[in-house]
Amino acid sequence: xxxxxxxxxxxxxRSPLLVALLVLYPLLLALLLxxxxxxxxxxxxVAFFNQVPSNAEEISVGGDSFxxxxxxxxxxxxxxxxxxxxxxxxxxKVRSGDVLGALIVPPDITTKLExxxxxxxxxxxxxxxxxxxxxxVQDTIKSRVQDANLALTRRFxxxxxxxxxxxxxxxxxxxxxxxxxxxxxxxxEEVLRAARRRLPASSPLRLELDKVIGFTRLARxxxxxxxxxxxxxxxPIRVKTTVVRGxxxxxxxxxVAVVTTLSLMLVSLLLAAGALAHEREENxxxxxxxxxxxxxxxxxxxILLGALVGTLLALLLLAGLALFVDLDAGRAPWWxxxxxxxxxxxxxxxxxxxxxxxxxxxxxxxxIMVGLPLALLALVPSGAVSGTLYDLTRAVSAxxxxxxxxAALEAALRDGGEGLAGPVAHLLGLTLGFGVLARIxxxxxx
Amino acid sequence: xxxxxxxxxxxxLEASGLVKRFGSRVAxxxxxxxxxxxxxxxxxxxNGAGKTTLLSILAGDERADEGSLSRVPREVGWVPQQAAxxxxxxxxxxxxxFARLERVPDVEGAVERMLDQTGLGDRADDQLGRLxxxxxxxxxxxxxxxxxxxxxxxxxxxxxxxxxxxxxxxxFVTGLAEAGTAVVYTTHNVLEVExxxxxxxxxxxxxxxxxxxxxxxQREVAGPAADFESAFVSFLHARGH
Numbered sequence: 157x158x159x160x161x162x163x164x165x166x167x168x169x170r171s172p173l174l175v176a177l178l179v180l181y182p183l184l185l186a187l188l189l190x191x192x193x194x195x196x197x198x199x200x201x202v203a204f205f206n207q208v209p210s211n212a213e214e215i216s217v218g219g220d221s222f223x224x225x226x227x228x229x230x231x232x233x234x235x236x237x238x239x240x241x242x243x244x245x246x247x248x249k250v251r252s253g254d255v256l257g258a259l260i261v262p263p264d265i266t267t268k269l270e271x272x273x274x275x276x277x278x279x280x281x282x283x284x285x286x287x288x289x290x291x292x293v294q295d296t297i298k299s300r301v302q303d304a305n306l307a308l309t310r311r312f313x314x315x316x317x318x319x320x321x322x323x324x325x326x327x328x329x330x331x332x333x334x335x336x337x338x339x340x341x342x343x344x345e346e347v348l349r350a351a352r353r354r355l356p357a358s359s360p361l362r363l364e365l366d367k368v369i370g371f372t373r374l375a376r377x378x379x380x381x382x383x384x385x386x387x388x389x390x391x392p393i394r395v396k397t398t399v400v401r402g403x404x405x406x407x408x409x410x411x412v413a414v415v416t417t418l419s420l421m422l423v424s425l426l427l428a429a430g431a432l433a434h435e436r437e438e439n440x441x442x443x444x445x446x447x448x449x450x451x452x453x454x455x456x457x458x459i460l461l462g463a464l465v466g467t468l469l470a471l472l473l474l475a476g477l478a479l480f481v482d483l484d485a486g487r488a489p490w491w492x493x494x495x496x497x498x499x500x501x502x503x504x505x506x507x508x509x510x511x512x513x514x515x516x517x518x519x520x521x522x523x524i525m526v527g528l529p530l531a532l533l534a535l536v537p538s539g540a541v542s543g544t545l546y547d548l549t550r551a552v553s554a555x556x557x558x559x560x561x562x563a564a565l566e567a568a569l570r571d572g573g574e575g576l577a578g579p580v581a582h583l584l585g586l587t588l589g590f591g592v593l594a595r596i597x598x599x600x601x602x
Numbered sequence: 603x604x605x606x607x608x609x610x611x612x613x614x615l616e617a618s619g620l621v622k623r624f625g626s627r628v629a630x631x632x633x634x635x636x637x638x639x640x641x642x643x644x645x646x647x648x649n650g651a652g653k654t655t656l657l658s659i660l661a662g663d664e665r666a667d668e669g670s671l672s673r674v675p676r677e678v679g680w681v682p683q684q685a686a687x688x689x690x691x692x693x694x695x696x697x698x699x700f701a702r703l704e705r706v707p708d709v710e711g712a713v714e715r716m717l718d719q720t721g722l723g724d725r726a727d728d729q730l731g732r733l734x735x736x737x738x739x740x741x742x743x744x745x746x747x748x749x750x751x752x753x754x755x756x757x758x759x760x761x762x763x764x765x766x767x768x769x770x771x772x773x774f775v776t777g778l779a780e781a782g783t784a785v786v787y788t789t790h791n792v793l794e795v796e797x798x799x800x801x802x803x804x805x806x807x808x809x810x811x812x813x814x815x816x817x818x819x820q821r822e823v824a825g826p827a828a829d830f831e832s833a834f835v836s837f838l839h840a841r842g843h
Binding site for chain 1: 662684685686729
C-alpha cells in the first residue's frame with residue numbers, strides 16, 4: 157500500500173495545476189462562506205452630535221461619579237458614527253442620505269440625570285429610504301438606549317437603597333460638605349422602648365407609645381424588602397438564557413469550523429474520488445487487482461491518501477486562520493482528533509463516488525454536485541424550514557460526513573475533547589458504510 | 603519473413619475445458635489450450651469470438667465458470683491491450699513501482715534488466731506521457747515481464763501502433779520467446795499470426811475451431827488458397843462463420 161501511496165503523492169507533486177485547483181478552489185469557496193457566516197449586517201452610518209460639554213460628562217449620584225462617555229463607546233460598537241458639530245448638520249446629513257440616522261445628545265443630559273427630577277431626552281432622526289437598514293438603525297439605537305437606561309437605573313437604585321438603609325438603620329450622612337447623624341428607624345424603636353419602660357405601668361401614654369413602636373418596627377421590616385422591590389423596578393423582566401441544543405459556539409469559531417470542514421470535505425472527497433478513478437483511466441486498476449493488490453487494500457490506500465492530504469491542508473488552514481481569529485492553539489491535538497476521522501469519512505465517501513463514477517472528470521463533478529448540497533443541507537438551522545422538512549434535512553445530512561465532521565471540529569475548537577466522542581463514532585460508522593459501498597461499486601469498476 | 607518456430611515439449615500453461623457465460627450468452631464453450639516454453643501462440647478469430655475473454659481467464663482477470671488452469675495468476679505475466687502504466691511517472695519509476703508490488707527480490711536489478719530488454723535505457727527518466735505509443739507499449743510489456751514469468755499473455759499488443767512501432771514490438775516479443783518465455787497473444791491481424799505464431803488458435807463464437815501451426819491451417823482449407831489470410835477466411839466460411 158505504501159508504494160501506491162508514494163506513487164499517488166508523486167503524481168500529485170507532478171500535477172501542480174491539479175494541486176493548485178484542489179487547494180485554491182476549496183479555500184476560495186470556504187473563504188467566501190466564512191465571510192458570509194462571520195460578518196454581521198454592515199454597521200449603519202449614524203450622525204452623532206454630542207452637546208454635552210467635555211467637562212460635564214461625569215455624572216454624580218449619591219456621592220458616586222461615573223463617566224457617561226463610556227456609554228457612548230458601547231453605542232459606537234453597533235454603529236459607524238459620523239461626528240457632527242450641530243443639530244442642523246446632523247439633520248442635513250440624514251436628509252441627503254449621507255447617513256441613515258442621527259442621534260442628538262442634549263447638553264443638559266448629565267445635569268438632569270444628576271437632578272433626578274426630570275428625564276433627559278435624546279433625539280433620533282431616521283432615513284427610511286432603505287426599510288431594512290432603517291429598521292436596523294431603529295433597533296440598534298433603541299436597544300442601546302435601553303441598555304443605557306438599564307445601567308443608569310441600576311446606579312440610581314443602588315443610591316436609593318443606600319438612603320433607605322440609612323433611614324432603616326441610621327448612621328452618618330454627608331451632604332454639601334456637612335455631616336448629619338440620622339437616627340434611623342431601628343434606633344428610634346430602641347429609644348421609644350426605653351422611654352416606655354420608664355413610664356408607670358398604669359400610664360395611658362404606654363398605649364400611645366406601643367402604637368408608635370409598632371409603626372417603626374413595621375416600617376423597618378418593610379424597608380428591608382426594598383432592595384428586592386427596587387431591583388424588580390430596575391429590571392422588571394430578567395432574561396435567563398439556556399442553550400438547549402448546540403454547544404453555544406461563538407460565531408467566529410463556528411465560521412472557522414464551517415470553513416475548515418468545507419475545505420476538508422472538498423479536498424478529501426475530490427482527491428479520493430479522483431485518485432481511484434485515475435487508476436481506471438490509466439488502465440492500471442485491472443493490473444493491480446489481478447494479483448498485486450487486493451481491492452480492499454486499494455480502497456484503503458485511496459482513503460488514506462484523501463485523509464492524509466485533507467488533514468494536512470485543514471491543519472494548515474486552521475494555523476492560518478489562527479493568525480486572524482482567536483483560536484486556542486493548546487487544543488491543537490484535539491483538532492487532529494476531530495480532523496482525522498472527518499477526513500477519513502470524506503475520503504471514504506470519495507472512493508464510493510470514484511468507484512461509481514469511474515472517470516476522473518465524472519467523479520470530480522459528482523463529488524462536488526453531491527458534496528456541496530449535502531454540506532449546505534447540514535447548515536440549515538432549525539426554524540428556517542418546517543419541522544418535517546427540518547427532520548428530513550437532518551436525516552439526509554446524517555448519512556453524509558459533513559454534519560458530524562462539523563460537530564467534531566466545533567467541539568475540538570470550543571471545548572477540547574468534550575463532545576467529540578459522538579461525532580467521531582458517527583464518522584467512523586460512515587467510513588465503514590461508504591467503504592462497503594465503494595467495494596460493491598468496484599465490482600463493475602473495470 | 604522472420605518466423606519463430608521454436609517448439610518445446612514443455613507445457614508451461616495448460617487450460618482445460620474453459621467455459622464462460624455472460625447471462626445466457628456463452629462466451630467460451632469448453633476451450634482448452636496449451637502453451638509451451640519458447641513458443642508464440644496466436645489466438646485469432648472474428649469479433650466476439652472470445653479471444654479477450656480467454657486471455658482474461660488465463661490471466662486471472664476473469665474467472666471461468668467451468669474448467670481448470672495449471673497456473674495461478676501471479677505466475678503469469680499479463681499485458682492488457684491498453685498500456686496499464688502511469689503517465690506521470692517515468693519509465694524507471696513505473697518499472698520500480700510494479701517490481702515492488704510484484705515483490706521482486708532485486709527491484710533495481712529487475713528495472714535495469716527491463717530497461718535493457720526494452721532498449722529504453724536512455725529514456726528511463728522520461729515520463730510515460732511523453733513517450734510514443736510504441737514505447738509505452740514496450741514499457742507495458744516490460745511491466746508484465748518484471749516477475750520473470752514463464753508465460754506472457756499479450757492482449758492485442760499492436761492494436762494502436764503504426765507499422766514501424768509494430769515491427770519493433772515484435773522484434774522485442776520474439777526475442778522473449780527465443781529466450782524461453784511462452785508467449786500467448788490475441789490479434790485481429792491474421793498476418794501477425796502467420797508471421798510470428800508457432801501455434802495458431804482459431805476461435806469463433808466461443809468455440810475452439812483449430813489449434814495447430816499456420817501451415818496446418820492452410821492445409822485444412824480445401825483447394826488452392828492464394829495466401830494465409832484467404833485460407834483463414836475460407837476456413838471460417840467452411841465452418842459457418
